[in-house]
Amino acid sequence: MTELILVGIGTGNPDHLTREAIRALNGADVILIPRKEDATDLATLRRAMLAEVLERPVPLVEFDLPKRDPAIADYAARVAAWHDAIAQVWAGVLPNGGRAAMMIWGDPSLYDSTLRIAARLAVTVRVVPGITSVQALCAAHAIPLNDVAGPVLLTTGRRLRDFGWPAGADSVVVMLDGECSFRTLDPAAIDIWWSAYAGMPQQVSLSGALADVAPRIVVAREQARAVHGWIMDIYLMRRAP
Incomplete structure (x- = not known):
């Protein structure tokens, strides 16, 4: 066989x-x-x-x-x-x-x-x-995946658009998101860490308060895709206590 x-x-x-x-x-x-x-x-x-x-x-x-x-x-x-x-x-x-x-x-x-x-x-x-890209994302930003003793939920851009912030999650990792679905959330008190081509020479990373960084991520993503012809990106969001 x-x-x-x-x-x-x-x-x-x-x-x-x-x-x-x-x-x-x-x-x-x-x-x-x-x-x-x-x-x-x-x-x-x-x-x-x-x-x-x-x-x-x-x-x-x-x-x-x-x-x-x-x-x-x-x-x-x-x-x-x-x-x-x-x-x-x-x-x-x-x-x-x-x-x-x-x-x-x-x-x-x-x-x-x-x-x-x-x-x-x-x-x-x-x-x-x-x-995984989750590990590469955390390495790119030199951050831990979770808060102290806090849960982490992995989801997709489609589910984030359809259902919003997952109930009970402190930290959310979003994959397979071609539409920058973080824009559908109320950005108040949310921080984001985003990377495209995580771990590769062409890596692009942005982080900060979602309200401030979201427009920059959208532009950076469009530019990177135009240059390389494809893009793989991932992001972690965390709500402030």
């Missing part, structure tokens, strides 16, 4: 690769590299990381990812159909036996659907953990 090795690669910095990750990539029979039409630089980044760490030639198999079907109105159904389509593409490029590695941004456990897609296939799965 084919072994699918999901390798967490951090936020795009080759220095984020653990020794276990490097061993897994070098031990693979093939490395799969997905391509997204609107983010071709991500495939380039994967190839660049491999060029630094591969100690022997390993075949690279690139494939195009299908898009979500906008005709499916229900969000959960739309995502499920999209995952089914991706699984079909994987089935067409995975080898019949041996070890296939796939490089996953951050860690496969955190707001990544690779494990759910892999569960649709007749493969065995091994996970190599990686540095």
